[in-house]
Amino acid sequence: MPAGKLLENQTVLITGASRGVGECLAHCLAHEGARLILVAESDDGLKEVAERCKAEGCPGVEVQTCDLSDPAAVQKLADGMKGKVDVAIMNAGVFAGSEEDVLKGNPEDWERMMKINALAPMRMIRTLAPDMCSKGKGAIVCIGDVEAVHTGPRHAAYAASKYALRGFCKSTYEAVRGSGVRVMTVSAGNISGTAMAEETGKAGGGQGAIEPQDVAEAVMLSFRCSPNCVAEEIRLFGGGAAKPAAPSAEELARAAARSRLLDAVKDQQRGLKTSKQQRDEVLAAAAELAELQGGAATTDADSLSATWQLVWTTEKETLFILENARWFGTAAGEVYQVIDVAEQYLQNVITFPLEGAFIVDSDIAIEGDQRTAFKFSGATLQLPLGRALSLPPFGQGWFDTIYCDDDLRVAQDSRGDTLVVNVQNVHRFFQSNSHKYGAIWRMRILNNKVVVLGDPRLVLAVVSRKNELQKAPEIYDTVDYLFSPTGRRSFFNTHDAEEWRLVRKSTAPAFSLDNIRKAFPLLMRTTNEVCDVLAARAAANGGEVEAEVAEAGMRITLDVIGQTLAGYDFHARTYARCELLEAIPPLLAEFTMRSTNPLRALLHALLPFKQESRLFRQRVKTCHKWWDTLLASVRSLDLAAADAGGDTSLRACLARAPIKDDLLRPQLAAYLVAGFETTAHSIAWALYEIASHPEVQAKLGAELAARGLLGPGARPLEFSDLAELSYLNCVLKESMRLHPVASSGTVRKADKALTLGGYRLSAGTIIWCPLISLLTSSHNWERAEDFWPERWADEGAAAAAAAAAQRQALGGGDGAAPCASAPTPLGHAAQVAKSYLPFSDGPRDCIGQNLALMEARAVLATMLGRFELSVAPRMGNREAVRGAEVMKLTLQCKTGIHLGLKSRGRAATSDSP
Ligand code: HEM
Numbered sequence: 006m007p008a009g010k011l012l013e014n015q016t017v018l019i020t021g022a023s024r025g026v027g028e029c030l031a032h033c034l035a036h037e038g039a040r041l042i043l044v045a046e047s048d049d050g051l052k053e054v055a056e057r058c059k060a061e062g063c064p065g066v067e068v069q070t071c072d073l074s075d076p077a078a079v080q081k082l083a084d085g086m087k088g089k090v091d092v093a094i095m096n097a098g099v100f101a102g103s104e105e106d107v108l109k110g111n112p113e114d115w116e117r118m119m120k121i122n123a124l125a126p127m128r129m130i131r132t133l134a135p136d137m138c139s140k141g142k143g144a145i146v147c148i149g150d151v152e153a154v155h156t157g158p159r160h161a162a163y164a165a166s167k168y169a170l171r172g173f174c175k176s177t178y179e180a181v182r183g184s185g186v187r188v189m190t191v192s193a194g195n196i197s198g199t200a201m202a203e204e205t206g207k208a209g210g211g212q213g214a215i216e217p218q219d220v221a222e223a224v225m226l227s228f229r230c231s232p233n234c235v236a237e238e239i240r241l242f243g244g245g246a247a248k249p250a251a252p253s254a255e256e257l258a259r260a261a262a263r264s265r266l267l268d269a270v271k272d273q274q275r276g277l278k279t280s281k282q283q284r285d286e287v288l289a290a291a292a293e294l295a296e297l298q299g300g301a302a303t304t305d306a307d308s309l310s311a312t313w314q315l316v317w318t319t320e321k322e323t324l325f326i327l328e329n330a331r332w333f334g335t336a337a338g339e340v341y342q343v344i345d346v347a348e349q350y351l352q353n354v355i356t357f358p359l360e361g362a363f364i365v366d367s368d369i370a371i372e373g374d375q376r377t378a379f380k381f382s383g384a385t386l387q388l389p390l391g392r393a394l395s396l397p398p399f400g401q402g403w404f405d406t407i408y409c410d411d412d413l414r415v416a417q418d419s420r421g422d423t424l425v426v427n428v429q430n431v432h433r434f435f436q437s438n439s440h441k442y443g444a445i446w447r448m449r450i451l452n453n454k455v456v457v458l459g460d461p462r463l464v465l466a467v468v469s470r471k472n473e474l475q476k477a478p479e480i481y482d483t484v485d486y487l488f489s490p491t492g493r494r495s496f497f498n499t500h501d502a503e504e505w506r507l508v509r510k511s512t513a514p515a516f517s518l519d520n521i522r523k524a525f526p527l528l529m530r531t532t533n534e535v536c537d538v539l540a541a542r543a544a545a546n547g548g549e550v551e552a553e554v555a556e557a558g559m560r561i562t563l564d565v566i567g568q569t570l571a572g573y574d575f576h577a578r579t580y581a582r583c584e585l586l587e588a589i590p591p592l593l594a595e596f597t598m599r600s601t602n603p604l605r606a607l608l609h610a611l612l613p614f615k616q617e618s619r620l621f622r623q624r625v626k627t628c629h630k631w632w633d634t635l636l637a638s639v640r641s642l643d644l645a646a647a648d649a650g651g652d653t654s655l656r657a658c659l660a661r662a663p664i665k666d667d668l669l670r671p672q673l674a675a676y677l678v679a680g681f682e683t684t685a686h687s688i689a690w691a692l693y694e695i696a697s698h699p700e701v702q703a704k705l706g707a708e709l710a711a712r713g714l715l716g717p718g719a720r721p722l723e724f725s726d727l728a729e730l731s732y733l734n735c736v737l738k739e740s741m742r743l744h745p746v747a748s749s750g751t752v753r754k755a756d757k758a759l760t761l762g763g764y765r766l767s768a769g770t771i772i773w774c775p776l777i778s779l780l781t782s783s784h785n786w787e788r789a790e791d792f793w794p795e796r797w798a799d800e801g802a803a804a805a806a807a808a809a810a811q812r813q814a815l816g817g818g819d820g821a822a823p824c825a826s827a828p829t830p831l832g833h834a835a836q837v838a839k840s841y842l843p844f845s846d847g848p849r850d851c852i853g854q855n856l857a858l859m860e861a862r863a864v865l866a867t868m869l870g871r872f873e874l875s876v877a878p879r880m881g882n883r884e885a886v887r888g889a890e891v892m893k894l895t896l897q898c899k900t901g902i903h904l905g906l907k908s909r910g911r912a913a914t915s916d917s918p
Contacts, residue, residue, distance in 0.1 A: 010038030011228055016065075018042045018090045020073065020126075021097030023050035026148060026196060029221035029576065030094060031055075035063035036634060037225070042067045042090065044082065044097070060572040062641035073097055073125040074117055083132035093133050094224065095126035095170075096148040100163050115162035122166035127173050134177055134186065141185040146224055147174045151194035151240055167192075171238075178237050189227050193220045193241040197580075215243045218581035252879040259297045260881040263413065266290035267884040270317035270425055275340070276324055279317075287317060288423060291415045295407035303409040304375050310347065313414060313426035315340035320422040326355055326363065338441075342426055346371065351379055362387045375405045411899075412888055431597075432748035432777045432892050439778035445762040453479055455771045456761070459778040461785065461840040463762050467753055467772055468847035474753035475500055476849070477771045481752070483599040483606070487592060487678075488671040490629050495675030508672055509852065511662035515569075515655035521855045523654070524569050525724045528860055531564045532867045534578040540871065543908040551877045553901040554692045554868075558685030559586055562860055566680040569655050569856070571635040571673060572642065585631055588624040589678060594893035595621060597749075628674065635673045636666060676853075678894075683746050684857045686895050688864050689902040690744035691737050694792050695865075696874035696904050697883070701736060701794060705869055708732045714870045717910040722870070727862045733869075735797035737861055741843045742780045743792055746895040750776035751845050776842055777896075785840035871911050877903035 017034050021027040022043035028050075031041055035058040043058075045051045047070055055066040071082045086093070099121045101114035126147055137143025152160055153167035171190050178188040196215050220241060227236045252260070269287045273279045279287070318324065323340060338356030345351075351367040363386050367379040384396035402419040409415075416424045438446060439459030448455050458464050467474055481498035488495050496508035514520065535557050543550040560577040563586065567575045577583045599606055613619070639660050647657040655676065659669060695702050708730055709715040714722055728734075755770045766772070783789040787796070844851035851857070868874075880886055880903055891899040 010036075011225075012092070013038035014040075015091040016040045016042065016089060017092040017094065018044065018086055019094045019096055020044045020071075020129075021148075023047075023054055026193075026217040026220045027094075027096045028054050029217045029581070030096065030224060031058050032061060032574065032576070033221045033225050035061045035066075037228070038064065039092070040065035040067075042069065042086070044069045044071050046070065046072055046097075057574055060638065060641065061574075062637045074120040076120070076124065076128065079125045079128050080132070083129045086129075087132060087136045090133065091137075091142070092144045092146070092228075093129060094146045094148070095129060097125070098122045098148065098150075098167075100160075110162050115165075118162055118166040119169070122163070123169035123173070126170055130173065130177055130188075134181055134188070137186045138181055138184045143185070144187040144228070145174075145177070145189070146227065147171075147188075147190045148220065148224075149174070149190045149192040151192045151242060154192055154240060175237070178235075182235070187227070187235050189236050190238045191220060191223050191227075191241065192238060193223070195243055196220060215241055216579065216581040218576060218579070222582075255297065257878055259294065260879065260885060262290060262294045262297055263410075264882040264885045266294055266415070266425070267316075267413075267888065268882070271884065273317060275315055275327060276318045276320075277328055279319075284319065287425070291407065291423060291425070294415065298408050303406040304371055304373070304377055305346070308409045309344050309377070309406065309414075311344060311428055313342040313344065313428060315342070315424070316427050317425040318422065320418075320420075320424065323355065330357060342424075344369070372403065375407065376403055377406065378403045427888065430890055430892055432775065432896060433890070435748070435773075435775035436777050436781055439775070440782055440784070443784070445764060453771050454767075454769070455773055456764075456766060457773045457775065457778075458762075459775075459782060459784070460762065461779050461842070464750075464774040464779060464842065465839060465846055466761065467774060468751060468845060468849065470848050472759075473502075473848065474755065474772065475502065477752045477754040479754075479771060480773075483596045484678075487596060487625055487628060488674040489632070489667070491667060493667050493671050495671035497675040497679060504668075505849075507664070508662060509848075511664075512655060512658045512672075512676075513852065514653045515658045516852055516855050517653070518855055520653050521859055522724055524565060524856065525859065525863070527568055528561075528565050528863055529722060529867070531561050531578050532864050535561050535580075536867060536871050538578075538580050539906055540908050540911070543872075543906055549905055549907040551879075551903055552906050554904050555686055555689035555897060555902050556586075558688040558864065559681060561864060562681040562685045562688075565856075565860060566677055567635075570659070570676050570680065571638040572654075572656050573635055573638040584627050585677075588627045589682065590893055592621070592624050592628065593678070593682070593895070594891070597892050597894050632670050632674045632677075635677065636670050639669065639673065640666070679851075680853055680856070682895050683853075684860050686746045686897045687737075687741055687744070687857070688861050689898070690746070690896075691740035691861065691865055692868065692874060692904060693876065693880075693886070693898075693902045694740045694743070695736060695869070696876045698792060701792075702869070702874060704732055705736065709866065709870050714866060715909065716870070719870050719911055722863060722866050726866065727859065730862065730866055732794065732798065733862065733865055735794040737858075737865060738797050738841075739792060739794040742786075742841060743790075744896060745776050745780045745843050746897070747843065747845070747851075748775060748777035748892060748896045749894075750774045750779075750842075751849065774845075776845065779840045779842055782840075868906075871909055872906040873909060875905035875907070877905055879903055 012034060015038075017039045019027050019030050019034070019041065022031050022041075023045035027043075027045070031043055031054050034041060041055075041058060041063055043051055043055055043066065045068075048068070051068050051070070055068050058066050069082065069085075072078050099118055101117045130145055130147075133143075134145060137145070147170055149171045150164075150167040152164040153171040156164045156168075171192065174188055174190045181188055193215050196217055223239050223241055227239065230236055266287065269283065269290050273283060273287075315323070327340070339354075341352075341354040341356070343350075343352040343354065346369070349369050351369045353365040353367070355363045357363070363384070365384045366382045368382050369377050369379045372378050378401070380401040381399055384399070386394040386396065404416045404418040404424070406414060406416050412428045414426050416426075418424070435457060438448075439457065442459075444458065444460035444463060446457050446459075448457060458467065466472060476498060478500055484498055485492045485494055488498070494500070494504075496505045499505050539550065539552050539557065542552070560580065560583075563575050563577045563583070567573045567577075575583055575585065577586060613622075639656055642656055642660045644657075644660055646652075647660070659672060662669070662672075664672075695705065706715055709719075712726060712729065713720045714726065751774050753772045753774070755766050755768055755772060757768045759766055761772070779785060781789055844854040844857075879900070886898060889899040891897060
């Protein structure tokens with residue numbers, strides 16, 4: 006065990022340790038190196054907690070059962086602990102009876118509560134406190150309730166028992182003060198998942214609920230307190246975190262008007278193909294949007310400064326150039342407006358691919374809430390081969406920003422023209438350029454020459470074993486610092502082919518279908534627990550609730566990867582606060598931006614005190630702390646036992662790999678990062694598509710019903726069902742095509758000169774293979790932009806063959822990759838099917854694809870079996886959802902994927918809410 010843990014060599018007793026706060030405490034304390042004595046009324050669940058603590062590296066765990074309502078049993082327990090424990094945490098408590106008021110309560114229930122909640126801990130303290138005082142050290146913590154601080158008309162006897170405990174603790178605190186022994190009460194209200202919450206019908210939390218993990222963290226805080234001071238009481242109330250507010254009527258109206266505007270400009274080629282009627286529709290939608298914004302200030306540095314891309318305009322000069330670029334021997338590319346308010350600078354750019362551009366520079370000055378004045382300061386016509394023609398400045402004017410949000414801006418200028426611009430995502434940039442320029446095209450990132458591929462055959466040639474091109478350090482090195490404080494690289498981003506081979510080979514057995522299948526029971530438990538939480542919320546809300554399903558997916562996949570990778574349980578499925586879930590998404594967003602703008606790293610280094618820089622450092626530090634936790638957990642595995650039992654889990658494979666800690670740490674980080682977000686967002690996009698297509702949902706419902714997997718009386722999903730749910734597999738496959746979470750694909754570097762697609766590439770060229778270009782281009786697919794699951798299912802022989810192949814892949818354990826055996830597309834040649842590469846291809850393809858597909862299929866089947874889905878109004882229409890796409894290493898929806906979940910009435914399937 007690494008030195009320096011908070012409770013190293015200390016023995017801690019926890020009562021009520023089989024669940025809830027007691028269980029969370031056990032995990033926290035195990036991490037801090039404590040030996041544990043876990044007590045509960047029965048064995049139920051207690052041994053499992055003990056096993057998990059051992060797996061997390063706890064140096065010693067003992068379990069004891071004790072009926073705390075029996076004074077003799079309590080005294081026996083207390084006597085046995087004398088001289089043995091350094092810390093005693095009195096956590097067990099009951100809420101007996103009902104919520105009735107004092108006039109209707111049952112005295113027998115009162116007696117039970119007094120015995121367990123007050124008299125048992127009092128007896129324990131009476132025995133243990135003097136013993137600790139004689140040693141001059143120790144700590145006693147009682148888990149109380151805020152009902153003993155603020156009492157209402159109900160729960161009278163329960164409150165009385167907690168008052169008694171609080172009083173006894175406070176008095177003991179005074180009595181032992183100065184002896185070196187600490188006594189503290191943690192009073193918490195409405196802890197979700199506790200006996201009280203369950204018995205009062207609040208299981209699963211609700212508004213103002215506190216998670217067991219929150220209480221455990223408060224207790225841990227007291228151990229971290231300086232020895233110079235003592236905490237007497239900590240009171241915890243729910244409602245600290247802002248509850249996601251339901252969208253207001255104004256927000257919904259704005260979202261609808263925004264969608265109308267985007268719909269109106271669609272297919273109009275930036276204004277080149279606009280009829281008079283369409284023009285009036287666009288202007289009316291823009292005016293409506295401006296009015297709904299209520300004249301709120303739209304012109305400030307934050308909202309204006311960005312690189313905006315033209316969506317639609319009435320400006321004649323711009324439309325003239327776009328229409329007639331071919332007269333100058335070129336094609337018109339994109340039109341950008343680059344605004345930097347701090348530098349008082351605006352640049353209008355019309356690109357002429359591949360290397361030309363017409364650039365007009367202006368000085369700007371903000372003149373009011375909406376008005377920005379500009380004055381042209383120069384113009385340049387940039388021609389291929391580095392030639393440029395300077396033109397003189399020629400005028401001035403102003404524009405009013407009538408509407409502006411994070412991604413969309415509408416402006417009207419001094420000549421009466423209207424301009425609709427948006428912020429473009431990097432994946433859509435790749436997609437649209439590949440569509441326009443075809444199989445292979447060039448771009449630059451700072452000084453780097455980049456060649457982008459949109460043809461599946463070229464991509465396959467680049468990623469194949471034959472070429473074995475290494476990943477481009479210019480792009481992948483940005484994540485080094487996240488994966489390891491010392492900059493050691495993982496096999497995901499290493500430049501060292503030998504190191505990659507070693508780790509890939511050592512861990513490959515963990516991803517065989519036979520091995521993945523062993524994680525199925527864990528996956529189902531985790532999925533059902535998350536569904537239980539959502540179902541409890543729906544029940545408390547009349548049967549239906551709005552949920553953010555990407556988060557639900559991440560809570561499932563994080564717990565699964567934590568257990569398979571390191572035998573570590575994050576408990577994310579309980580909806581407890583989870584540091585990694587908070588830290589990783591914004592970090593991945595930052596690293597994605599760094600890969601196309603390396604100057605960001607420099608900015609963070611130059612301005613270390615900016616809030617953005619501080620947050621970045623803090624989050625990276627949090628991740629580094631967790632990598633250490635995972636490392637300790639992997640190293641605590643009993644390898645001899647694992648070898649004897651033929652354990653080929655990822656944890657065992659990594660523990661066995663002949664690598665030292667400094668190299669193992671980044672592998673754990675890479676596996677964790679690659680292994681949960683990707684799958685969760687794929688699940689969320691598929692659920693979105695299902696919710697958006699009622700006919701698809703109905704067909705899926707019928708498929709599940711036919712197998713007894715739908716609604717209240719459904720049987721549990723089994724592993725063998727996954728291969729048989731052929732329509733569900735088509736839906737997932739199509740959704741992963743249309744929303745490829747690994748849109749950026751893979752980026753390689755030519756180590757020597759090579760010929761590709763007839764072009765000679767010099768050594769050092771970066772070769773970018775954005776998978777989105779393969780997966781969504783109309784060069785490769787019929788109805789490329791449509792969600793069309795049926796493309797994967799032929800009614801006749803092809804479907805039967807595909808299902809058989811799939812059965813073999815997921816059930817047969819022959820090691821074949823499931824994507825290779827999934828249905829083939831309708832009406833396309835096999836060669837076109839090669840465009841379907843959501844997991845990349847070749848020796849550096851996704852090692853986790855079997856796990857990912859099993860997870861996605863099982864979660865979709867379970868959620869659909871338990872809920873009917875609808876798209877929440879706050880999502881807006883498809884155009885709005887597309888506008889909210891964002892690449893944060895994975896492709897996701899900026900605002901989350903909010904769906905209405907209507908419970909199908911199945912009872913909870915897990916013990917804990
Ligand atoms: C739907 C979910 C997933 C998708 C779409 C996906 C996609 C990909 C893609 C496209 C690559 C190649 C990246 C590159 O070349 O830069 C990749 C690599 C990788 N993936 Fe996944 N992945 C998914 C889930 C997972 C899971 C669940 C795990 C782990 C348990 C995982 C672990 C990895 C690792 C370690 C690599 C690097 C392999 C190497 O370089 O040899 N992925 N993934």
